Amino acid sequence: xxxDCIDRHLIICKFVAVKAIFLLACWLLASSIITAQNKxxxxxxxxxxxxxxxxxxxxxxxxxxxxxxxSKIWTVKELNHVPDYLNPIRPEPLGFIGENYQRLCMxxxxxxxxxxxxxxxxxxxxxxxxxxxxxxYFKILLARQFDTPYYPGEEYTIDPRKITQGVLVGNYKxxxxxxxxxxxxxxxxxxxxxxxTPEGTIEYNVTELFSDNYINNQFTGTWQPYxxxxxxxANWGDYRIPQSGDLDMGAGMFSPSDxxxxxxxxxxxxxxxxxxRNKEAIRLEQTKWWKVR
Numbered sequence: 001x002x003x004d005c006i007d008r009h010l011i012i013c014k015f016v017a018v019k020a021i022f023l024l025a026c027w028l029l030a031s032s033i034i035t036a037q038n039k040x041x042x043x044x045x046x047x048x049x050x051x052x053x054x055x056x057x058x059x060x061x062x063x064x065x066x067x068x069x070x071s072k073i074w075t076v077k078e079l080n081h082v083p084d085y086l087n088p089i090r091p092e093p094l095g096f097i098g099e100n101y102q103r104l105c106m107x108x109x110x111x112x113x114x115x116x117x118x119x120x121x122x123x124x125x126x127x128x129x130x131x132x133x134x135x136x137y138f139k140i141l142l143a144r145q146f147d148t149p150y151y152p153g154e155e156y157t158i159d160p161r162k163i164t165q166g167v168l169v170g171n172y173k174x175x176x177x178x179x180x181x182x183x184x185x186x187x188x189x190x191x192x193x194x195x196x197t198p199e200g201t202i203e204y205n206v207t208e209l210f211s212d213n214y215i216n217n218q219f220t221g222t223w224q225p226y227x228x229x230x231x232x233x234a235n236w237g238d239y240r241i242p243q244s245g246d247l248d249m250g251a252g253m254f255s256p257s258d259x260x261x262x263x264x265x266x267x268x269x270x271x272x273x274x275x276x277r278n279k280e281a282i283r284l285e286q287t288k289w290w291k292v293r
Contacts, residue, residue: 095236188221
């Protein structure tokens with residue numbers, strides 16, 4: 001009887017273990033499906049915000065592009081293939097943190113490829129007068145090709161028929177120096193656009209740089225202070241900020257709403273959007289704050 005009881009117990013344990021493994025496998029499969037869908041959603045949302053329906057989704061690059069070093073997409077200072085009437089200098093990212101859209105400045109000083117799809121990142125963040133060093137990583141989760149149409153007679157920064165255009169989707173984690181004031185962790189997802197020239201080089205995608213809807217390097221996520229569970233929304237990007245609600249009232253370019261000027265946006269308005277282009281505001285906006293000790 002004792003041996004029968006032990007056998008029944010072992011059978012029950014094996015059944016429970018098999019069921020647990022089955023449920024875990026189902027959960028992991030579901031998670032991977034959701035993750036894949038999220039990546040595609042980010043990819044399509046990014047393209048639709050610029051092109052509407054005027055783009056053609058191609059297919060994943062899979063491993064065919066990961067031998068390239070994409071670090072210049074996030075660090076390039078002067079853009080290539082830009083016509084004379086456009087400014088080739090890539091501006092510093094625009095960003096906000098928290099419910100009041102407090103201005104957030106992010107500067108990437110060094111990005112190094114250390115694996116096929118992973119990049120080591122160093123830089124600094126600034127909120128008001130508080131500056132923190134950070135280190136972390138970008139991890140590419142999706143690289144996908146798309147095409148945009150060519151219309152004879154239209155003006156293009158570069159002929160879309162001669163290049164291969166693509167989008168990177170990934171996640172990031174940036175850890176600020178915990179010994180510095182008001183430090184924490186940035187984490188979230190990013191989406192960036194590039195193209196491959198006929199010569200086989202990677203370039204920051206400027207094909208729509210002239211457009212009012214132009215964006216690139218869009219980062220959406222949160223910032224969480226060390227030793228606290230209170231997360232804040234923290235988003236930034238090139239030329240526009242993703243998911244910025246009623247902060248951005250601009251039609252032709254980013255323009256902060258009057259309601260939020262007190263949260264770090266007044267000098268931006270005075271420098272770039274006021275009729276007289278305030279010289280002192282321009283000086284402040286162009287200060288390389290990440291070099292100030």
